[in-house]
Amino acid sequence: MEYENILVSDREKVRIVTLNRKSPLNPLDMDTLREIKDAVLNSENRVILLHGANRAFSAGADINNFMKLTNDTAGIFAKEGHDIMNALSSYPRPVIAAIHGYCLGGGFELALACDIRVAHPDTTFGLPEVNLGILPGFGGTQRLRHIVGETLAFGLISTGKRYKASEAFTYGLLNEVSENYLEVAMKLAEELSKKPKESLRLIKHLVRNAPDDMFEEEIDAFGEVFAYPDREEGVKAFLEKREANFQD
Secondary structure (H helix, E strand, O other): OOOOOEEEEEEOOEEEEEEOOOOOOOOEOHHHHHHHHHHHHOOOOOEEEEEEOOOOOEOOEOHHHHHHOOHHHHHHHHHHHHHHHHHHHOOOOOEEEEEOOEEEOHHHHHHHOOOEEEEOOOOEEEOHHHHHOOOOOOOHHHHHHHHHOHHHHHHHHHHOOEEEHHHHHHHOOOOEEOOOHHHHHHHHHHHHHOOOHHHHHHHHHHHHOOOOOOHHHHHHHHHHHOOOHHHHHHHHHHHOOOOOOOOO
16 A cells, blocks of 8 residues: 555564654544554554654644535544544554644544553643534544543543643653653654563553443444534634634
């Protein structure tokens, strides 16, 4: 597979996957996610280091595309996004996200699907979908809940709050915060690449899998919100750079 939106390089037992969209904020579309999935699953069992070029890890999905989705097509869109994120989270070796700039929406959900997250201090995190009249659709509600707990996850998702790396670290979202985030992440990837792969596979399976996931319900809910007028108002307001006027 030829890649248009990512760069891939191998360093011994580590594969480096770099989001490299034409936009400096690396917006996620399905083609980019498919390329990431292909690069990971065909990595010959290497440890994966995922990061973004230019000014951001990823500022999230291309909002313009949300105007084209209906409640039926939104569910299909979310289902494929879930399948890709689940492929990362179930990959048998560690996946490390080295994060800088913006890590929002679908970009944050991509980071949450990774096993380890290292960030630059100036990184901005958040799941702001509620401000568009929708909700996270790529597993964000469940993965954030697993990491930070129900109370904090509800507060962060329902307000669409944005927060810096220092705060994300206190929430337990990050393994490390460093000005040299990429160097730190690479050093960790190299260290993990020397560990016994079957032990890592089993540790990841035991730690990362929970019996009460509601991923299917999130897919249904993501599709459902696209049937309501608040979704169109939220997306229009974002594109027009104005405050949304949501109706009950």
